[in-house]
Amino acid sequence: MPPETGRTDRTGVVLAGGHSTRFGDQDKAVADLAGTPMIRRVVDRLAPIVDELVINCRDEQVSAIDTALEGGPDVTFAVDPVPDRGPMAGIMTGLRAATGEYAAVVACDMPFVDPDLISHLFDRAADHDAAVPRLDDQWFQTTQAVYRAAPMAAACERALERDERKIIEPLFDLEYVVVDEAEIHDQAPLSTFENVNTREEFEAATRRLED
Ligand SMILES: Nc1nc2c(ncn2[C@@H]2O[C@H](COP(=O)(O)OP(=O)(O)OP(=O)(O)O)[C@@H](O)[C@H]2O)c(=O)[nH]1
Numbered sequence: 700m701p702p703e704t705g706r707t708d709r710t711g712v713v714l715a716g717g718h719s720t721r722f723g724d725q726d727k728a729v730a731d732l733a734g735t736p737m738i739r740r741v742v743d744r745l746a747p748i749v750d751e752l753v754i755n756c757r758d759e760q761v762s763a764i765d766t767a768l769e770g771g772p773d774v775t776f777a778v779d780p781v782p783d784r785g786p787m788a789g790i791m792t793g794l795r796a797a798t799g800e801y802a803a804v805v806a807c808d809m810p811f812v813d814p815d816l817i818s819h820l821f822d823r824a825a826d827h828d829a830a831v832p833r834l835d836d837q838w839f840q841t842t843q844a845v846y847r848a849a850p851m852a853a854a855c856e857r858a859l860e861r862d863e864r865k866i867i868e869p870l871f872d873l874e875y876v877v878v879d880e881a882e883i884h885d886q887a888p889l890s891t892f893e894n895v896n897t898r899e900e901f902e903a904a905t906r907r908l909e910d
């Protein structure tokens with residue numbers, strides 16, 4: 700890496716191991732959002748700013764996601780050894796597969812994720828264990844954050860051992876930086892955090908992309 704930037708290797712981890720129950724029968728990760736599978740939009744936005752990409756999902760999703768990403772950037776799959784343990788277990792699996800010291804974790808249902816914000820989070824996380832955005836009066840955006848891979852994976856494991864599934868729990872074990880709304884505003888529109896759960900939200904996102 701160029702010494703002038705002080706940059707270490709950066710990984711992008713895309714979380715896709717959920718069941719999309721609010722979405723319906725289809726896996727929202729591979730749903731065609733205005734001509735492009737939703738997960739492909741996330742991968743394409745992260746690819747220019749990371750050195751490697753890891754997709755976390757369940758075993759049976761690999762084939763469809765691989766097809767959705769065909770012709771795009773190279774990715775590695777990190778399959779949950781035990782499925783359905785929640786997003787935090789997915790973060791742990793994804794981070795364990797990361798070779799970069801730091802990893803941006805982004806949910807597959809955030810098609811408007813802003814690469815400038817993610818780059819900024821990498822910069823802010825330097826010499827800390829994490830950089831996590833937080834909007835005024837809202838909770839931490841733990842599924843669009845940068846973590847130092849090894850300590851976060853270990854903290855996730857400890858939280859799971861305590862039967863604690865909230866993603867915020869491992870964070871409290873770490874030395875983290877909060878990136879507040881004013882700072883986020885300087886980097887990206889707040890649509891970066893929009894996440895698509897229902898068909899209605901999916902249609903709304905489609906309209907925005909087609910405008
Ligand atoms: N590995 C893994 N990832 C998960 C799990 N549950 C959710 N996720 C991922 O975490 C992110 C946010 O989760 P949700 O928005 O709740 O997505 P979801 O669980 O697929 O959808 P719902 O069933 O409607 O809650 C998405 O990227 C999901 O793919 C899980 O049990 N394991």
Ligand SMILES: [Mg+2]
Pocket residue numbers: 717718
């Ligand atoms: Mg869910």
